[in-house]
Amino acid sequence: MYNHQKIEKKWAEKWVKDKTFTPDLEKAKDPYYALFMFPYPSAEGLHIGNFYAFTCVDVMAKYKKLQGKDVFEPIGFDAFGIHSENYALKINETPRKMLNRTIANFRNQLSSAGLGCDWTREVDTTDPEYYKWTQWIFTKLFEKGLAYQKEALLNWCPGCKTVLADEQIENGVCERCKTAPEKKIMKQWFFRITAYAQRLLDGLETMDWSDITKHAQRNWIGRSEGASVKFQISNSKLQTPQHRCATTGQANSKSEISNFKYEIEVFTTRPDTLFGATYFVMSPEHPLVEKITSPEQKKEVEKYIKKTGAKSDLERAEAKEKTGVFTGAHAINPVNNEKIPVWIADYVLMGYGTGAIMAVPAHDERDFEFAEKYNLPIRQVVAGKTQKHKNTKTQKHCLIIHGSPRCDKSKDTDYTPDNIKHWLGWLKKRLENNNYKVYNPQMPTPWEPDYQEWKKQIDKLDINENSVIVGHSAGGAFAVRWLSENKKKIDKLILIAAGKTITDDNKRLHNFYDFKINQNIKNRVNKIIIFVSEDEKKYRIASAKLYQKELGGELRILKDRGHFTVTANPINKEFPELLEEILKDKCFVGDGININSDFLNGLETEQAKEKMIKWLEENELGKGTVNYKLRDWCISRQRYWGPPVPIVYCNKCGVQAVPEKDLPVELPEMEKGWEPVGDGRGPLAKVNKFIKTVCPKCGGSAEREPDVMDNFLDSAWYYFRYVSPRDNKNIFDKKLSKKWLPVDLYVGGNEHAVLHLMYTRFIAMALHDLGLTDFDNPFKKFRANGMILKDGKKMSKSKGNVVNPEEYGAKVGYDALKTYLLFLGPLNEDRSFSDSGVQGAKRWMERIDRLEEKINNNYEDDKKIIKKLHQTIKAVTDDFEEQKYNTAVARLMKLTNSLSVEKNISGQTWEKFLILVAPFAPALAEELWSSFAKATDDKAERFKQSIFKAKWPKHNPKLIKDDIINLVIQINGKLRDTIETPINISEKEAQKIALESDKIKKWTNGKKIIKVIFVKGKLINIVIK
């Protein structure tokens, strides 16, 4: 009987006692460092997601051990930090007391779960012996100028009462307490991670990490190439001519320019559009705003700053309309010396670039939106390339649907075929001038247009998001009907005196185009404009209003209808202009050819960029630059539960790092008053005994920095410490680290992509540059695991669907639980945990257990079984190499099924089988291994030792090969028969056999064989006609 509780407990204890998974780091010859993501000992115990990641590492570690490697699987606790502290606050206990309990609980859980942890090298980040080195890293970075203090606009979390790093804001809220952070200007400590931006980016190229992780890091670093341009800003009220012609206008006189007082740099990715910069915008938080604002605008500006300051980033991003105010100041566009107004607006972020931009409304959507709202000038400087240069994807299309000509049947002679032709010609020309490709399919029947016939033509056309549909009269109704009946997205829909249709409340205007208007059209069309004229027939006006009611969009009622029918010139005066306005791109952000740009005219975007950069550099007005989104890592936390920043402020000597001999700066154990205060300083600020100290340089009285360091620093270097956790002279043992580092395999959730994993890479690079290591990628192989869902849904406490590993460990056993988790699916994808599924894994354990009865040492296995065994060895081994644990388990299950129908199983097969199973179900495998020792008496010493001392089996290629196969016979690529043949059957023979088959004859009978395709050892395909 399989008693998982008994055997799992027994082996977990025995492994620790026998040091089965405790390698001798000094003597090890073939090291393999398998690392679990540093767990923080939460009071809720081990989370299934972490447990899964641990399992992925552990299974590989066990496999590697069986392959003869010296495997190191250390464990420790990331016990400092806001997460632990917040929980302690919640339960009103000191973090220390709470952790004593939760760590014990964690240790207990982890050790009973059958993971091969080396408990002799446990580390705890809250141990002064550990954080001494965390602080030491700080001081080293400080020496190198990589740790520095600055005043900056920071994310202040009112929930956690501390500043946070940018990386710790997720979806606009605090990663820990989900509060929206406020923006505050504060002086804090930073790590200069931006100094490594390019290296962090370049390193990704060659790293064997999950693509999604690398991708997330790439995005976060956010490299963009462009130029920085210097603008002179003035708050004086000098009168200078506005908006001179860029090409011919004279420069402002020297004297005028010299009165400008400030120089502000902007970053742009589009230096080629510099001639189109018609205004200048600064972030409301920009430090110079106050100085440049004119007295007249002061009130407005201050009001605006106050208003936006109160908004969180999240609120700002969600704001539908851009807002801003004029500062009264002007900037000089360096390329043409134009005087352009300086605004402040919160769509310009202080945190990116320089916090100021040149606005090019014609070629940037945000600037355009802003310019339109505040009536700022828009100047086009890039033209879309001519049709020849355009590819089909960006080619704009226009579909004109004209109305039904009334011919001579009606006295309404406006709608004669000739007039329509004339009107179409005019419209077509207009559109083509605007770079549209025009379609105008014929209406099949002139007087009673047949929608279905017409639709057939339209469906063939390439109508897409760039397309405009102009529908005139009946054509308008057709357009709306066509859009109602499909899901196409288009750019603009223009209805001109559109045909009649039924109303929403069934008031029938006309049943000619009887259909239901799909309200959803408005979501699929960027702009809807409905034209009708005052002098149209009443029903047409009614119908236009109806369309507007149903579709939304703008309704333009024009004065006269000349433009619709074009019986004679002149065409209605309003319409051409309006049409022109509508057809123009709201702003063109793509590449094209420069116009209105002096020396850039005629150049394509790429060349224009290059030339502009060259020009800026020659004139010392700017230069080509690379900008990164990545910002420096703010590591100060106004909290208690972390390693104190090892800095001393001396009135005489200034800011001093605590020297190595004085480290660690111990965190005082506090029973009371350790709660965060929220006044911008950590609670340690009030602890005089801690704060008051002496200057390490002059010995005079000094004060300590009261803040502690970000928890992510603790975990950014822990893998170093594992190799020599008790070394009190060095951060790590150089010899051992050289041997064991970097880590061979690391698995964890991708939520750490830009946090832990980015910081760790940075610290690794910094330590490398300090000459401490010879590598700068900490983890040779990293795999991001998918999320474990419960029955298809995210697990959460509120839903009550949290899977607790301990519970399942007790119910079905950790062997079964771990196996099930791995079996669920590929490790990078999300998969769904189900209770009945985990039972299946347990049944497998029981089936394995029952096989034991069949072992017969005097038995020799059937060839078939040996073949299956060897095929499985190969497949499982291959799967391990690719970390396809799910299929490895499936293969072992299959082998189990094959074995369970046998009456006898030989000892040799059993031995190999157990080793294959051991990484997944270590306790069961050990148990059966040790009881096999009894069965074999003392013939084999090895069974008395742990199974993990055994050797992973090797497959024998000769035994795997099939000599008989099922040859697949296809007719025209479809399976019609399979026939057993020797594997090396020749094409001729195969063809003969195939054609003799009754099943095949049935198909070939009376048909002509055109071709025969033969794939050796696989199939024969007969092509017939």
Add this chain to the structure above:
RNA sequence: GCAGGUGUGGUGAAAUUGGUAUACACGCUUGGCUUAGGACCAAGUGGAGCAAUCUGUGCGGGUUCGAGUCCCGCCACCUGCACCA
């Protein structure tokens, strides 16, 4: 909006990389063993059809003797990032 990913039975998912679609498991159906079973054993299980056979990997095209796999065009969902100049 941008980027990345995914789409195959009732469910989780396989598919040797262009060659028998649905391995393995869950669930379900039927039968056996049982006082009983949420245990075990046996058989079955994509859909339609009595059958031969047809059909079937999100949808529509294409390449090919042959497409889940490759190409083009859509659709849906998920995950990041998001006013990034």
